Amino acid sequence: MQPDPISLDHQGHRTLIKWHRARRKASDAEFTPTRILDAMRLGASVEVDLVVHADKGFAILHDLELDHGTTGSGLVCETSAETLRRLFLRGNDGEPIADRVMLLEDLCDLLAANPAHRDALLQLDYKEDLSRLSPAVIASFAAAVSKVAHAMILSGGDSTAVASLAAATPGLRTGYDPTYVGVLDDLQSREDFSRFIAAALKTAPEAAMIYLDYELILAADAAGADLIGAVHDDNRRVDAWTIRSINSATLAKIRRLLDLRVDQITTDDPEGLLFALAEGAA
Template sequence: MADPLFIDRHGHRTWLKWHRGRRRASDPVFTGARILEAMRLGASVEVDLVVTGDKGMAVLHDLTLDRETTGAGPVAGTSDAAIRQLNLRGNNGEPLPDAVMLLEDLCQLMAGGAVHPDALLQLDYKEDESVLDDRAVAKFVAATGPVASNMVVSSGSAKAIDMLTAALPAMKKGFDATNEARFRAALAAGRLQEYVDEAMAEMPDAALVYLYWEMVTHAADAGFDIVDAFHRHGTRIDAWTIREVTPASVVQVERLLDLKVDQITTDDPEGLYAALET
């Protein structure tokens, strides 16, 4: 089987994003070896970032250490050195030999790892601009600068994205435009174009916009092509997240492909690729 990078349909290429660095559903999240593999292949891959007590950034999803690592307590109350002493936990909660990475550790892996020019690493910042200060931004810039051209930083906070990328012209911007309450109101009122326009007004230079996948299909059910509406603003669309590969989810993904989303976030790129290519 070919590597699970993208699907071509109807003259359009849709990338399969390796959510939290997973190639397949059985993979643990955020392991350096798997992320580096993806980057060498030219894949699209995502990791999450949480600010530490030293204003570094840990490659973790949760604001606390308890579930994902062998540590405990808030990430914001833990030093960089202490975080580096922790190990990741697997899907069953058992400790792994893989250490928890800080952003600079991951960037050093990339810098020495023959990254494919097409590879794109999404840094999904899980907090808002209130947590960022000059020290946090300076550490982010120092870590990512040498590999910024293969990165996109994403958040639901346009201000946070602007703060993090101000000194990194090579880094792409990604905006999570998923606001389900606003979307439902716009859908009910027949004002989905306004929803799109308002999202792009928040981040007009977004290279990628992230939408919960059901928003794409609900809009289509209402006769509105939300993917095309964002495309007309010059941005690409990532539909997130396909958790499992089942007959039902494959049908959903086929519809997303028909609607020409540019990227699909999935916890099982390999399984989804196999299902779509058979």
């Protein structure tokens, strides 16, 4: 029997396998409660996304528009909680599935009713910025998350937004993603990459996990800069995101990330990743 896709060991270092958008395997739909509970029961690392809706709470969705991932249409920020709960998610083929859109409080209630494995970690990835966080939105977040904050980590690209939500939610760990569109156009030399990671660590001093595009890590490596090593030197951990599919090209990149001692790899196909590496080692 194939082991559950939770982690793998390489040269004495353990790397977690994170279930991106709560997918255990490539054929899974995004953000289904079954997969989230599966991951939390097993002690896996799993990620969901957060966007703010019209009633000052959060929906478990990636896009700011409803059209692609749900049976709804329009902007999430203009849609009420009641309407969101009536919408169905769409599968990878675009067809509606049986699972409905969850709100953050729905997810937290589900987790409270189904206690997680002590090693499980649910990443809440906030997809917007500080401008969307009114006092009412922050209070809504804290009210939902506080009872299960010990099993979660909050991340995002706006470190001030993440810090504001975390400050209202005792016990919640945080992470920071300094990656931005076009970052590889700006970083060319070893010195460029070194300055980039130093600035990221300074920007988010409380972040336990630094989330980096895996291509950024590998580009830095080719330029002679060890981004993972720099983060480890500051007693933090690195997540490399996102391996979309498992093939010969991505496997070579995954193996290099493992050589660099990455702490977590985000993928849309955790089962496929673990199987392919095990098959290659056989």
